Each structure stands twice: as C-alpha cells, then as structure tokens.
Amino acid sequence: MSRLILSRRGLIRTGALGGGLLLSGCDKLYQQPGFRSVLADAENLHRITQRGLGGQSLAREYAPSQMSPVFRANGSTQGAGEDYKRHLASGFAGWALRVDGLVERPLDLPLTALKALPQRAQITRHDCVEGWSAIGGWQGPQLSRVLDLARVKPEAKYLVFHCADIYGGAPYYESIDMVDAHHPQTILAWAMNGRPLEEAHGAPLRLRVERHLGYKQAKFVTRIEARDTLAGVYGGKGGYWEDRSGYAWYAGI
Amino acid sequence: MTEPAPARSEDVPPRGGDLVRRHRLSTRIWHWTNAVALLVMLMSGLMIFNAHPRLYWGQYGANLDPAWLEIGSRGGAGYLRIGSWQVATTGWLGSWTDPMGIVRHRAFPYWATLPSSYSLADGRIWHLAFAWVLALGLLIYLVWSLVNGHLRRDIHIRPSEWRPAHIWHDIKEHARLRFPTGAAALRYNVLQKLAYASVLFLLIPLMILTGLAMSPGTDAWAPVVTEVLGGRQSARSIHFLCAWGLVAFFVVHIAMVLLAGPWNEVRSMITGKYRLPREKDA
Numbered sequence: 001m002s003r004l005i006l007s008r009r010g011l012i013r014t015g016a017l018g019g020g021l022l023l024s025g026c027d028k029l030y031q032q033p034g035f036r037s038v039l040a041d042a043e044n045l046h047r048i049t050q051r052g053l054g055g056q057s058l059a060r061e062y063a064p065s066q067m068s069p070v071f072r073a074n075g076s077t078q079g080a081g082e083d084y085k086r087h088l089a090s091g092f093a094g095w096a097l098r099v100d101g102l103v104e105r106p107l108d109l110p111l112t113a114l115k116a117l118p119q120r121a122q123i124t125r126h127d128c129v130e131g132w133s134a135i136g137g138w139q140g141p142q143l144s145r146v147l148d149l150a151r152v153k154p155e156a157k158y159l160v161f162h163c164a165d166i167y168g169g170a171p172y173y174e175s176i177d178m179v180d181a182h183h184p185q186t187i188l189a190w191a192m193n194g195r196p197l198e199e200a201h202g203a204p205l206r207l208r209v210e211r212h213l214g215y216k217q218a219k220f221v222t223r224i225e226a227r228d229t230l231a232g233v234y235g236g237k238g239g240y241w242e243d244r245s246g247y248a249w250y251a252g253i
Numbered sequence: 254m255t256e257p258a259p260a261r262s263e264d265v266p267p268r269g270g271d272l273v274r275r276h277r278l279s280t281r282i283w284h285w286t287n288a289v290a291l292l293v294m295l296m297s298g299l300m301i302f303n304a305h306p307r308l309y310w311g312q313y314g315a316n317l318d319p320a321w322l323e324i325g326s327r328g329g330a331g332y333l334r335i336g337s338w339q340v341a342t343t344g345w346l347g348s349w350t351d352p353m354g355i356v357r358h359r360a361f362p363y364w365a366t367l368p369s370s371y372s373l374a375d376g377r378i379w380h381l382a383f384a385w386v387l388a389l390g391l392l393i394y395l396v397w398s399l400v401n402g403h404l405r406r407d408i409h410i411r412p413s414e415w416r417p418a419h420i421w422h423d424i425k426e427h428a429r430l431r432f433p434t435g436a437a438a439l440r441y442n443v444l445q446k447l448a449y450a451s452v453l454f455l456l457i458p459l460m461i462l463t464g465l466a467m468s469p470g471t472d473a474w475a476p477v478v479t480e481v482l483g484g485r486q487s488a489r490s491i492h493f494l495c496a497w498g499l500v501a502f503f504v505v506h507i508a509m510v511l512l513a514g515p516w517n518e519v520r521s522m523i524t525g526k527y528r529l530p531r532e533k534d535a
Contacts, residue, residue, distance in 0.1 A: 023369050026293075030368060030375065039382035046381065046470070054474030062312070072315040125312060125485060127469045129373065131305035132315035133485050211473045245374040252470025253381060 040246070047250040056183055059210035062123045068134040071126070071193070073200035076165035076172060079220045084164045092204040097146075097188070101160075101225035104151035111190060111204055117141035120187050128214040129247065138189040138208045144182045146224070156226035160233050161207050164220040167240060174218040175230055175238040175249070176209055185210040188221065213251040215241045267529055269435040275527030277403060283394040284522055290387040291499060293379055294460075296367035298496055299360075300376030306347075306360035308493055312484035321490070324360035331358075388461050395453065407441055408450055414443040432513055434530040448502060456498050463492035 029035050079088065087095040096108040121139040143159075159181050163172040180186055189206045190197055197203040202219020209216050216239070230236060235243025242249050267273050276284075307320035314320065323334045324346050331347025333340050344350070349362040351370070363369040367379050398404045413419065423444050426432070433442060441449065465471045466479040466488035482488040510518045514530070521527035 019364065022292075023364060023367075026296075027368050030379070036378070039378050042378075042382040042385060045385065050468075050470040050474070054470065057474040059469065059473045060476045060479075066312060068313045068315065068318065070315075070317040072317060125469070127467070127485065128305070128315075129377070131301065131489060132307070133313045134315050135313045211470045213469060241374070245372065246378070247374045248377070248381075253468040 040248070043248040043250050046248075046253045050252045051179065059124055059185055062125065062135050064123065064137070066135055067123060067193070068136060071134045071136040071201070072132065074128060074214065076167045076219060077200040079164040079199065079203070080166040081164065084220070088199060088203065095204060097205060097221065098223040099146060099150045100223070101227050102153040102156035103226050104153060105149070107150050109146065114141055114188060114190055114205070117145050120184070122185055122187070122208070122210070124185070124208070124210050126214055126217065129251070137193050138187060139191040140187040140189040140205070140208070142184065143186045143188055146188065147181060152226050155228050158227050158230055158238070160225040160227055160230070161218040161221050162223040162225065163218050164222045168244070170240065170244070171234070172218065172220070172240045173234055174207065174216055174240065175233070176216065180209050180212070183209070183211070211252055215239065215247060216251045266436045267439065269529050269531035272526050272528050273439065274525055275439075275521040276525050277401065278525065279394065279397050279401065280403065281522055281525060283390055286386065286390050290383050290390060293367060293383040294387055295496060295500065296365060297376045297379035297383070300366040300368065300371070301373060301380060302493065303360045303366060303371065304373040308490045309486040310483065310490060311486050314486035326358045329356070384464060387457065391453070391457050391461070408446055408453070410443060410446050410450070414446070419443060430512055432530065435532045436529070438529050448505070452499065452502055456495050456502065459495045460492060460499070463488040463495065467492065
C-alpha cells in the first residue's frame with residue numbers, strides 16, 4: 001500500500017513537472033520562427049483545399065425568421081476623424097467611395113450611384129473568429145459590378161479595403177483576392193436588416209465577403225485599391241488583425 | 254530484461270510470462286502521433302474557447318443570446334454555469350492567477366491552454382495545423398487497419414460479445430480490477446473494444462466533422478454537415494462536449510495502463526512487445 005501511495009505521489013509530481021516542461025517547451029518551440037511559419041503555412045492548405053473542393057459555391061442563406069434578434073456590433077463602433085463625423089451628420093450626402101490603384105478608370109462613387117447599381121440582398125451568417133455567430137440581412141451592389149465600372153487591370157491580384165475607423169490606435173483595413181472579389185455573394189452593403197447601415201455596423205458601406213470570418217467584413221469602407229501585391233500596405237500582411245496579431249489572411253476556417 | 258521467448262509453433266498457445274508481439278507498427282505510430290495531436294488540439298482548443306467562453310444551440314449565438322454553458326467572472330469571482338446550475342470556480346476557471354502573480358479573468362487557466370498566455374491567433378495556428386495531423390492520421394490509420402485486418406480481428410465486436418451477460422461479466426471483472434491473464438490477455442475485452450471503437454468511429458470523427466462545420470468556407474460547399482449537426486453553434490457545442498469525451502477516455506485509459514502494469518503496457522506501444530500477465534494459479 002505504501003508503495004502504491006509513494007508511486008502515486010511520484011506520479012503526480014512527474015505529471016506536474018512533465019506538464020510544466022511541455023507547456024514551456026511548446027511555447028519555446030513556437031517562438032522559433034521556422035516552427036511557427038510551418039504551422040502557419042497550413043493556411044495555404046486551407047485555401048487550396050476549400051477552393052479546390054468548393055469552387056465558387058454560395059454561402060448558406062437564411063429566411064428572415066432565422067435572423068438573430070440582436071446583431072452584435074463588434075470591433076470599431078464609430079468612424080474616426082472630422083471628415084467622417086461630417087459625412088455622418090449629413091447622411092453621407094457628399095460622401096463617395098474611391099476606387100483606384102490598378103484600374104483603367106479611377107472612380108468616386110457616391111452612395112446614390114451604389115444604390116442605383118443592380119442590387120443583391122442576402123441573409124447570411126456572420127461568424128466571428130472568437131466563436132460567436134449572428135445572422136443578418138445585407139443589401140448592396142455586387143463588388144464585381146463596381147470592378148467592371150472601374151475596369152480593373154489584369155495585373156491586379158488583390159483589393160485593399162481602406163476604412164474610416166481607427167482601432168487600437170491604427171487604421172483598420174482588409175484585403176481579398178480576385179477569386180473572392182468576383183464571388184456572387186461579395187457585395188458592398190449599404191443596408192443591413194432592411195435599413196441603411198448604422199454607424200456601429202460600419203456606415204455607410206461595409207464589405208460582405210461571405211465564406212470568411214468576421215474580421216474580413218471590413219466596416220466604414222472609404223476606398224478600394226487594386227494592387228498586385230500586399231507588400232507595402234500598412235504592415236504588409238493584408239489586414240489589420242493579420243498585421244497586429246498574426247491572424248490568417250485566408251479566413252475561411 | 255530477458256529475450257523474447259523462442260518462436261513457438263503456431264498450434265501452441267502462448268502462456269503467461271511469454272513476451273509476445275502485441276501492437277503492429279501502424280498502431281504504434283498512429284497511437285503516439287495521435288496522442289501528441291490530441292493534446293495540442295485540446296490545449297489550443299481551450300485557448301480558442303477562452304476567446305468566447307459561452308456555448309449555444311442552433312444556427313446563431315452571441316453575447317445577447319442565451320448560452321447553455323458559460324465560464325466567466327463576476328466581481329472577481331470565477332464561475333461555471335450550465336443551464337441554471339452554477340458553481341464557484343475561482344482559482345480554476347473564470348478567474349485565476351498566472352505565473353507572474355497577475356489575476357486573469359479568462360475561462361481556462363494558463364496551464365491548460367496553448368499558448369499559455371492569451372493569444373487567439375496563435376491558438377488557432379496550433380489548432381488548425383494539428384487538425385490536419387489528427388484528421389489525416391485517423392484516415393490513414395483506419396484505411397490501413399481495414400486492409401491489414403486490425404479492425405476486423407481486434408476491434409470488431411462479435412455477436413457473442415454483445416450479449417448483456419458477457420458485457421456485465423466484463424464490467425464486474427473491471428470493477429474488481431481483475432484483468433485477463435495468459436493467452437486471454439492477447440485479445441481486447443469487450444469494454445476495451447467499445448472504448449477504442451467509440452474513439453475511432455465516434456469521438457474523433459465527430460470532432461473533425463463539428464470542426465469542419467464551424468468553418469464558414471467548408472460550410473458553403475458542404476452545408477449538410479452543419480445542418481445535420483443542428484447549426485454552427487450546435488456544432489461548436491458538440492465539438493466542446495466531444496473534446497471532454499476524449500479527455501474522459503484519456504483518464505480511464507491512463508488509469509487502466511497504470512493498473513495493468515505501466516512498464517509492460519508502455520513498452521508494448523513502443524516496441525510492440527508485450528509480456529503476457531501470468532495466470533493467477535501459475
């Protein structure tokens with residue numbers, strides 16, 4: 001019996017020690033840039049697999065009865081700067097979306113022009129990277145319509161969405177590639193749940209790139225820039241959270 | 254350590270005390286790969302849970318929707334709430350002290366998560382990379398075990414073993430900590446088979462399916478998975494519950510290894526060689 005107790009005590013001690021070593025070992029291993037980048041490279045596997053298997057399949061759309069009673073506003077709930085406040089106060093009457101970079105025809109599209117384009121309405125599920133989900137309705141022109149108007153050059157590989165919100169001291173931005181840009185459900189939403197977008201949800205314009213997590217759904221969009229590379233834009237990783245914390249650029253998982 | 258017993262002719266059954274070939278190489282490789290993958294998945298999964306320590310049923314669920322499970326803190330006191338039942342968990346869940354002596358208000362404590370300090374981004378990088386190890390490991394192992402007969406010979410539960418009397422007998426033997434000896438110890442008993450089969454065919458596959466159901470990209474091309482599970486938030490809840498099912502398996506598994514003789518058992522899973530326990534009357 002005493003042998004059993006001794007071995008049990010020893011076992012607990014060994015377990016605790018082993019656990020501690022394991023923890024610090026994993027954290028140390030992860031601090032090696034080579035190891036971390038191998039793990040992070042799984043992102044490419046996710047992108048290739050999901051696109052290979054799914055192609056341009058549509059994200060599930062829901063019935064109005066299935067919508068969240070309250071759609072949680074997350075991240076920035078206010079736009080930043082005097083310009084933004086002025087536009088907000090005037091109902092975005094003098095506001096325009098800038099489309100530039102690698103395009104034949106740079107555009108300044110007022111809200112009225114975006115509303116005059118053929119519209120797409122969709123009730124979709126917004127999945128935050130944290131784990132929660134909310135179902136809401138969105139309406140706006142398909143991004144591909146706007147890209148056609150601006151005549152995006154063939155060498156453009158990415159679209160960068162510049163935003164009017166400052167989060168944690170840095171401007172928010174996001175980017176997508178041309179596969180997602182031309183997806184039928186990728187829209188520039190100016191309406192949510194049947195009403196013009198509220199400030200907390202990114203008025204006047206928010207990107208909806210369904211099949212991606214919440215942090216890709218840039219709010220307060222003011223400018224779309226077509227580029228051949230993400231290098232040189234802010235931190236160079238293609239998005240606010242990508243730069244700041246190392247979240248995956250491909251957010252389909 | 255003695256050398257393995259000299260080769261016997263096939264018709265002489267091995268006896269207690271013999272050193273026999275127990276686990277195939279494929280089983281041993283998968284066992285340890287899977288053990289590492291599951292540990293990384295659990296700990297990084299707890300980190301991901303910490304980002305939103307609430308669980309829901311259905312398609313949607315966020316802070317303003319009712320959660321069936323919640324880990325949090327109120328006035329500095331940690332708690333775990335399941336339905337209307339609540340328990341104080343300060344020091345363990347919801348509110349705990351990190352190695353620097355700082356009180357943290359997070360669900361699972363530093364020693365249970367990967368990484369040990371809060372980072373959802375890093376937890377996801379671990380989790381989503383090792384998900385491939387877990388899923389491909391299981392797939393290759395199951396296909397290989399089907400081909401080499403491991404599943405049919407060792408895991409398949411025969412009709413006679415399904416008899417309630419037989420299962421009840423095995424339960425009683427386990428409760429008395431009386432384990433098979435001699436040649437009988439070469440085969441898995443019915444409780445072992447049930448445990449291994451539920452991990453191979455139920456728990457890990459459900460972990461993988463519920464994990465895929467949570468991915469908005471996968472959900473777009475395979476919405477049936479999410480639908481069958483009852484929605485994305487249901488999938489997240491089932492993912493969490495199955496993870497604890499695997500922890501429960503791990504606890505019983507380790508207890509059984511310790512009771513059955515840890516050295517002999519661990520050796521059999523490393524070298525493949527197992528010394529058959531001696532018969533009681535020998």
